[in-house]
Amino acid sequence: MPHRLAAVRERDNTYRITDNRASLFLSLLSIGKHEDDVDVRAFTRRAPETSGSAMLTRLFNEPSLLPDMEKFGGWVDDSGSECSKTKDEEQERCRLGDEDLDDVKGGSSRAQSEIAGEEDDDEDVDEDDCGDEGDGDRPKKRGPKKRKMTPARLERSKVRRQKANARERTRMHDLNSALDNLRKVVPCYSKTQKLSKIETLRLAKNYIWALSEILRNGKRPDVVSYVQTLCKGLSQPTTNLVAGCLQLNSRNFLTEQCQEGARFHLPTPSFSMHAYPYQCSRLSSTHCQPGSNAHSLRNHSFCSAYEALYTEGTSPEYNSPDYEGHHSPPVCVNGNFALRQQEPLSPEAERGYQYSMHYTSLHGSRSSTAHGLAYAPSGARSGSAHSENLPPFHDVNVHHDRAPFEELNAFFHN
DNA sequence: TAGGCCATCTGGTCCT
């Protein structure tokens, strides 16, 4: 049985081996009669740097080395079936098997056709397999078909790629916009110190979890565990940022209150942050205390949903127009939060902590009242007091009529 | 200067 090689004749009447398998070359070397005709060993010495297929290609194109090509079985494609012998048909190149042949023949059309990936050119002749037509039972060749890259096809390919790029940009911009919205509804929003994408997602997850815990337990958690929950898994800078947000909000609040001649000068409780190398001390506690200072509440946006849930007797102006929409004040984050151990708070003091949350959609919602939860706000608050200042997410309800907490729990602790 | 973050490009895959 003659050994059959895969070869095509190029336009310059040279031959290119399309079967690049090294085993083929090795088998060729093993055929004694070929060794008689071709000094393969000498050829190998002459071109030791070439790969097997490249060597075979040169072999075919060296008449002195290969007097009778028919000994190799004629031109066949690399699947073993006969190729056409006509010059035009032979010029339909067979698909290359690897990069070696490109190296030999300087082939570069592969890259171009990969860039293009065009298939819509009716007028273009497909660079299909040799003898592909009329050979239905032969298995299809592997890999993408090569296409001629006419200028028109290249141009269409460019346009298509540009359109795809534009769509991708738009998609990413939309995604970033959504992330920006998310940044605004999680604690610690700052235009100047944006959370990274990943940190935004982490904080959002923690925030959801913290709110879920609040709903589940029906009572406010202690401050430490609350902040710990918020900061779980966050990077150190983000942890500091969150802590700083909580702290600065309180300070701002306190400052403003003093400037306004606040009526209350209650001791400012502090708490220690055992788990973090920063201190969220001096979180003011009294400003959102039930019924304590409705006037000040009116002017400060950072009383949170959390507080709303736990605050009684706050005024309808809680979400007054002064509330500038869910923004935490800009935070200067330098990571230098002094760690200071503080004595534990009295329950009285801790009760008044405000957490500087700015998400206000929960309070007054059906979700907090219709279920008779102990923390539901009461008193003069009206559910219609804040609609114009709420971010678009204000109509989001907490679906705690089902019990997602187990799933949340599993999710959170993953 | 290294590392983190980000925008963009790109090709592949899946879906409608």
Place this chain on the structure above:
DNA sequence: AGGACCAGATGGCCTA
């Protein structure tokens, strides 16, 4: 077939 989605690559910018 075309669009959406995804992941890898790349380069720019910023900060410690």
